[in-house]
Amino acid sequence: MPSAEHDEGLGNERAKDATMADSWLHTAFAYAPWLIFALIVLVAYLATRSHEKVAAPTVQTYSCAACGRRGRREQMVQVAHEGAVSWYCARCAD
Numbered sequence: 489m490p491s492a493e494h495d496e497g498l499g500n501e502r503a504k505d506a507t508m509a510d511s512w513l514h515t516a517f518a519y520a521p522w523l524i525f526a527l528i529v530l531v532a533y534l535a536t537r538s539h540e541k542v543a544a545p546t547v548q549t550y551s552c553a554a555c556g557r558r559g560r561r562e563q564m565v566q567v568a569h570e571g572a573v574s575w576y577c578a579r580c581a582d
């Protein structure tokens with residue numbers, strides 16, 4: 489019976505297609521969490537890198553309470569009086 493064989497062959501072909509699609513879906517769902525995880529790590533890494541680039545040039549400076557000269561923390565002298573804190577440059581602090 490050639491027609492029956494033919495039908496059986498088509499049936500097997502359809503079953504194979506369905507199985508292939510099914511396994512592809514299984515593979516996609518198996519890798520999806522890892523892809524999402526990798527994406528989160530990548531985004532976090534890029535965010536950290538861009539944050540460092542922005543933060544690096546911004547060094548906090550203090551202006552001298554006497555002459556107004558600006559300097560970095562290590563160049564200034566901190567003077568506390570009556571609870572208030574003033575920053576003086578090395579020249580004014582002497």
Ligand SMILES: [Zn+2]
Pocket residue numbers: 552553554555556557576577578579580581
């Ligand atoms: Zn000064």
